[in-house]
Amino acid sequence: MxxxxxxxxxxxxxxxxxxxxxxxxxxxxxxxxxxxxxxxxxxxxxxxxxxxxxxxxxxxxxxxxxxxxxxxxxxxNAWSPRSERLQRATDLACADTLAKWQALPSPMGHPSRDTSPRWDFIGGATTRNQFPQDEWRRCTQDALRRIAQNSGFYSQPEGLPALRSAIAGHIAFSRGVKCRDEDIVVTNGAQQALDLIARVVLEPGTIVAMEDPGYTPARLMFNAVGATVVGVPVDDQGIQVDLIPDGTRLIYVTPSHQFPLGMPMSPPRREALLARAFELGAIVIEDDYDSEFRYEGRPTDSLQSMDTRGVVTYVGTFSKTLLPELRLGYAVLPPALFGAVVKAKQLSDQHSSTLPQWALAKFISEGYLLKHIRRCHTVYAGRRERILARLAGDLSPWLEAVPTVAGFHMAALCKVPVNIPLLIELARKVEVGLYPLNVFFHETPVREGLMIGFGAIETLDIDPALDNVRDILQQIG
Known part of the structure; x- marks a missing residue:
């Protein structure tokens, strides 16, 4: 060069x-x-x-x-560039906009491998030791061969046909989603799916209603495009539909495993939500982020499968079933949104990388994904039972689990006043990663507690980690 x-x-x-x-x-x-x-x-x-x-x-x-x-x-040689030649952010015409973005918090950011504690109850992280490396390697090698035979042109914005077909079959089988291959857009994780939908649905000042507490990255993203986000309280049946304000254009919910509290939305509440969305002319985003892992009761239908009017967009991700680094998700779109979202995807990044798309298509079609989910389900179920036993046992004077039947995190609410920031700080000193619930509340009164993820921590590490938590609670309370 x-x-x-x-x-x-x-x-x-x-x-x-x-x-x-x-x-x-x-x-x-x-x-x-x-x-x-x-x-x-x-x-x-x-x-x-x-x-x-x-x-x-x-x-x-x-x-x-x-x-x-x-x-x-x-x-x-070593040289320090002359920074005085560079324009400072405060001197730019866009200074206020830059400051707004710079001030955004970074909730749920995962630590690096070097900074991760020995025992980490972080949410949204998967069990790396269970990942089927050999099967994924074979699928990746097949993907490389396919790419070598390709024409060298860009791919389709909506994703490879092989992967869209594999996704449609998988979610119809596992979640009862009613869709065709042609309804699916492949995205860089669920977060990009939310961003694309927001781009085509929202304008500055329009109203978004979402669960409160709820998924903070989604709220921040809706705010970033200029929307007015209204927090709607939840109860033991899910979002309180009668509190969704008039004029709402977009409704964001997690009906299968409410984030972060964990309870599922009841069937009557789902029916009421669909009716309210149709009345408002609003689009509903159903974020079905980790419902493949279910431990009690009969499976519930996806909200999308109950939709007869084309108001629900179903968003899913493979970050929770495989690896967060994979960054592949998808949206099942109603006909009214599909063309606009594809245009937004094309303008955003042309298309998602085809190498992992080809690999994932084969991984699903060969049955490896379902085998992996079943294997992880057994592991997660054991971890969940162990944490629930401890919350009902020696941790019960301080914490109480919120009933949940799916996913790989649970919420534990404080039964007595607990200094949660101090608890987290002291736990970090003994290599235990704990995470607060309060960051997920927006407008409703905060309920203090912890979000306890059990995807990343090994089963044998749960008891020694929670022993440390119990000792700290006794020390501070």
Whole structure:
């Protein structure tokens, strides 16, 4: 690869070369440690004498910007770019907008491998030890072969037909979703699906109703596009439909496993929600993020399967069943939204990466996904039972589990006043990761407690971790 230097005319050649190399180092385009081309090679590239290049290198070396290493070449020395040349954010016309984005919180951010505690009850993380590495490797190798045979053009914005077909079959079998391949758009995780729907449905000032407490990243994203988000309280049957305000254009719910409390939405409440949405002319987003894992009672229908008027968009993800890093999700769209969402997807990123799409299509069609879900279900069920036993036992003076029948997290509410920030801080010191419930409340009164995820923590680690939590609660309370 040639170094980008432009020489104009035949005058002041050394000055032109000196100025461009210095500016490249000051701006950071030539980073510290970068190797410059040999003087002979750069001279040939630029059509100048080797002496011109050698003299320029010598001057920059004298100024301390370059360093020569015998037998290896010429390298950029450590250099601090002159930040005073850069425009500050506060000087820009968009300063207020930048400040708004900069001030957004980052709820539910996962720690890096280096900062993760030994025992982590984080939500939304899966059990890595159960991931079928060999099967996924075979599917990825097949995907690479398919891509090698491809034409080299961009793919379809809505996703590969093979993956859309596999998703349609999977969610019809496991969740009773009524859809065709043509109703599905493949996205980069569920979060992009929410973003695309928001782009085509919402305008600044329009009303979004969502559960309160609810999924904070969705609320922040709706706010970011200028919508007015109204928190609607939930009870033991789910969102209180009669409190959804007039003028609502979008309703966001998690009916199978309410986030973060965990209870399912009752059938009468679902019927009432669909009727209210139709009355308002609103779109309902059903975020069915982890309902593949069900432990008690009979399965419930998806809200989408009850929709006879085309108002429900069903959003799903493979981050919860496979790995968060996979970043593949999907939306099952009613006909009224499909064309607009596909256009938004194309403008956003053209299409999701085809390599994991091909791999996932084969992974589903070969039956590996269902086998993996069954295997994880057994593991998660054991972890859930162990945590529930501890919450009903020696942790019961302080915490009480909210009844839940699905997913791989549960909420534990405080039965007595507990200093949750102090509990979390002290737990972190003994390598236990705990996470508060209060960050998910918007307008309704906060109920203090913990969100306890059991996807990432190993079964044998639960008791020693909760022993530490019990000891801290005794210490502070």
């Amino acid at each position: 040639e170094l980008h230097v432009v020489i104009n005319g035949r005058k002041d050649l050394a000055e032109q070369l000196y100025r461009q190399l210095r500016e490249a180092m000051e701006s950071g385009r030539l980073a510290a440690g970068a190797q410059l081309p040999p003087s002979r090679l750069l001279a040939e590239q630029l059509g100048v004498s080797r002496k011109t290049v050698s003299d320029t290198y010598a001057l920059l070396t004298y100024e301390g910007l370059l360093i020569g290493k015998i037998g290896r070449g010429t390298f950029v």
